[in-house]
Amino acid sequence: MSIEKTSTHKNLLYRYFPQFIFMTFLIAATPASIMAQQAIVSGDQLSVPAVAVGDDFYRVELRLINTDPIELQIELGEQIFDVSGDNIATFSGNTLSIPMLVLNGVSYSADFNLVSEDPAIFRQTRLDILGQSSSWIGAATAAIQGERGEVGPEGPAGPRGPAGSGSSGGPAGPQGATGPTGPAGTAGAVGAAGPAGTAGLAGTVGAAGPQGNPGPAGAAGLQGSAGSAGAQGLTGATGAPGPQGPAGSTGAQGPQGPAGATGTQGATGTTGATGAAGGSSHSGAIYRWSVFSSYDQNHGWIGANSGSFFGGIQPSNWTDNGATVDSLGTIEELQTLFTKKGYASKNALIIADTWTSVSSTNGKMALALFRIKNTTSSAILWPVTAHHTSYHGWGERASVALNGTSVWDSGSSNINSTAVPQTHNLLIPANSTSTAIFASGSTAPGTNSRTVFLAFSGDSLLLPAGLEYVDDLDVATAYNE
Secondary structure, eight states, X not given: OOOOOXXXXXXXXXXXXXXXXXXXXXXXXXXXXXXXXXXXXXXXXXXXXXXXXXXXXXXXXXXXXXXXXXXXEEEEXXXXXXXXXXXXXXXXXXXXXXXXXXXXXXXXEEEXXXXXXXXXXXXXXXXXXXXXXXXXXXXXXXXXXSOOOOOOOOOOOOOOOOOOXXXXXXXXXXOOOOOXXXXXXXXXXXXXXXOOOOOOOOOOXXXXXSOOOOOOOOOOOOOOOOXXXXXXXOOOOOOOOOOOOOOOOOOOOOOOOOOOOOOXXXXXXXXXXXXXXXXXXXXXXXXXXXXXXXXXXXXXXXXXXXXXXXXXXXXXXXXXXXXXXXXXXXXXXXXXXXXXXXXXXXXXXXXXXXXXXXXXXXXXXXEEEEEXXXXXSSOEEEEEEEEOOEEGGGTBOOEEXXXXXXXXXXXXXXXXXXXXXXXEEEEEOTTEEEEEEEEEOBOOOXXXXXXXXXXXXXXXXXXXXXXXXXXXXXXXXXXXX
């Protein structure tokens, strides 16, 4: 078998199998011949006895982490040697192919694709019963999540299969226990001799005769006490290592260690750049509007007659001197004046208010502002139908301006609240955002009352193609940009 071996496969093994280097050394020292067996599903574990990666072979353990879709994560990998047999799985490209996988006693073949390298996760792409198609979800969830039924009666023994090729069993186990202790050292030196026994009784003095033969030796005296133990002999040589024991079963997973101490908080990062103005989900017209009086009958011109709150135009000019919207000030002064926001579809009523009038000095003005974006490379005409009121006699005009330039004003006309609306043709410049502003003064006085009216009709707030409303006044920098 020859499978392309890439650096990606090898890096994957070294990254996720931290015991790989140790096992390579151990197995190289004690090579073994492995007979490949079919992969087996047990609980949520998939054990693959042999996976070919190029010219190398590995034993792999995977754990089910997801059932929809079926996904497994590598838990263990060990390199093995001298593998033989017909059921060897392969890992080529990004695909792990398993020719025989036993699940609930049924044999399948399956393919899994690598979908993550860190951690290493494989997703099922095929699961076939050997001889027909099947589904991992039904089989796998039944094996992993369902309750095990009662064991059926044992079937008759099948015929004896042919003898497998020679093998020395599974992978080598851990190092065996230490061999028996070597032989004892040499004995210590003999202790000192005990004291002599007591002398026997003296015999009677015989006649001096010739010296007789020596008498028999007296009985041996009592044995003396044992001498002190001699010094311990040298340790004997270490015995030869015993044969390596079989691999032990995998121990239960230990309890999770205590959580580490919380690290110190990092320094606060620098403030990010201000994001662009958020858009509105409203698909129709968006506008800003303002309604104000100019004169306090008890105290004089409101705001000390300063234009800073009134778009850069003094209150006295709005209601006594016929000011029009083409005289409005900077974009910042517009942001101060137009603080109310409105939404419409095709038409809109800005205000229709009849109010009590006590002098010719005070007046009430109504203004509406639209920001319109032309997304094309050509100017587009926008015809707008508007309802205005005005009273020239007291210097309160209705007017329209585009990008600070006058489009129309009521001049010397007095327009009441029932008058025919005006149609204004606004030519919106190409590739830019424009500012269109509409204004109404109040009508001529009646019985101590006046009316201010500003509205849009004729479905004229439906913009032509190429134009769109923009709600960006708060961040705008110019009338036209």
